[in-house]
Amino acid sequence: MLNPDDLSMMTEQEKLDLLRQIGEAEECQDCFEPIYRRLMGDESPQVRQEAVAALWDLADPRHIEPLMRMAESDPDDDVRAKAASVLGIYIYEAVVNGALDEARYLSVRRFLLDLAQNPRENILVRRMALEALSFDADEAVHDLIDWAYRHPAIEVKTTALFAMGRSRNPRWTESILAELDSSERQLQLEAINAAAEAGLSAGTPKLRNLAVNKDREIRLAAIWSLANTRGPGALETLEMCAQSEDEETRNAAGDALDEFYHASRYDDDEADDDDESDDDTEE
Numbered sequence: 001m002l003n004p005d006d007l008s009m010m011t012e013q014e015k016l017d018l019l020r021q022i023g024e025a026e027e028c029q030d031c032f033e034p035i036y037r038r039l040m041g042d043e044s045p046q047v048r049q050e051a052v053a054a055l056w057d058l059a060d061p062r063h064i065e066p067l068m069r070m071a072e073s074d075p076d077d078d079v080r081a082k083a084a085s086v087l088g089i090y091i092y093e094a095v096v097n098g099a100l101d102e103a104r105y106l107s108v109r110r111f112l113l114d115l116a117q118n119p120r121e122n123i124l125v126r127r128m129a130l131e132a133l134s135f136d137a138d139e140a141v142h143d144l145i146d147w148a149y150r151h152p153a154i155e156v157k158t159t160a161l162f163a164m165g166r167s168r169n170p171r172w173t174e175s176i177l178a179e180l181d182s183s184e185r186q187l188q189l190e191a192i193n194a195a196a197e198a199g200l201s202a203g204t205p206k207l208r209n210l211a212v213n214k215d216r217e218i219r220l221a222a223i224w225s226l227a228n229t230r231g232p233g234a235l236e237t238l239e240m241c242a243q244s245e246d247e248e249t250r251n252a253a254g255d256a257l258d259e260f261y262h263a264s265r266y267d268d269d270e271a272d273d274d275d276e277s278d279d280d281t282e283e
Contacts, residue, residue: 007035012044019050029057040066045076052082059089061104068111071125081128084115088132095135109136116144127159134163142171149175158190165194173202180206189221196225204231211237220252227256228263235260 007015019039022032032054039051052070055063064087071083087108094105115121115129130148133141145167148160161179164172172194179191180203192210195203207229210222223241226234238260241253 007038007042012047015039015042015044015047016050019047019054023054029054033058033060037066040070045074045079048074048076048079049082052079052086056086056089059093061090061100064090064104064108068108071111071115071129077122077124080122081124084112084125085128085132087112087129088135091132091135095137109133109138113140113144123153123156127156130159131162131166134166137167137169141167142169145172154184154186158186161187161190161194162197165197168198172198173200176200177203177206180210185215185218189218192218192221192225196221196228200229201231202229204229204234208233208237211241216248219249223249223252223256224259227259230260230263 007018010018018035022029022035025032036051036054036058039047042048042051048070052067055067067083067087071080071087074080074083090100090105090108091112094100094102094108112129112133116126116133118126127148130141130144133144141163145160145163148156148163151157151160161176164176176191176194176198177200179187180195182188182191192207194200195207204226207222207225210218211226213219213222223238226238235257238253238257241249242257244250244253
């Protein structure tokens, strides 16, 4: 195991290679925490950014304060944006998993709202703060998504679509469906991903057409999205794509079919658990 003190002898590229290697390691990421924490203070913005990104998989409340400090005052805007983005894991832990105490959750939420709502803040930092908040169903977050969707900059509008998908709220269904037909390729791609993230069955017909699109990135994204929307005809389209002459399309469809069947088995297990609960209640 590398001693964190050895890091000072490494070049920037060696540190980046190390972060990539340990990020791909199958071992528990907790054992690499001292390295991540040490490199968060590195002189290289790129190293700091990669070290911060690694903390998404740890979600230890002890990281909240350092992440907030970096999101607020790191000299590099990309690092600040990444720190704001990673704070989203604590919104997720609180809202979805119920695994973060209310005081910490409210502290992170207030901090991210301040960043996202501040018109003088760097726009990338605002975008990443909004993405981090999008697990939260609060009306203030919905107002921010509306603001981002109306924004003239394509990049900000893509953030809105990302947040719509992550929120999984039916209020955004029509917007996501509309952008599946967007003439702006970047928006169309983000809408495809948002439909997948939201499990948007209503998007399946359009995604079936996009799964045979000539644009490689659009096609592959749509194939994966069908595994998650799983509306009528999704399975048939994936099976057809799995027979494609194009190897990349076949492989993408094979992975999507695995995901489709895995999700279907999960739904069946959930339904069985609900039936058992109903039976117990009746008794």
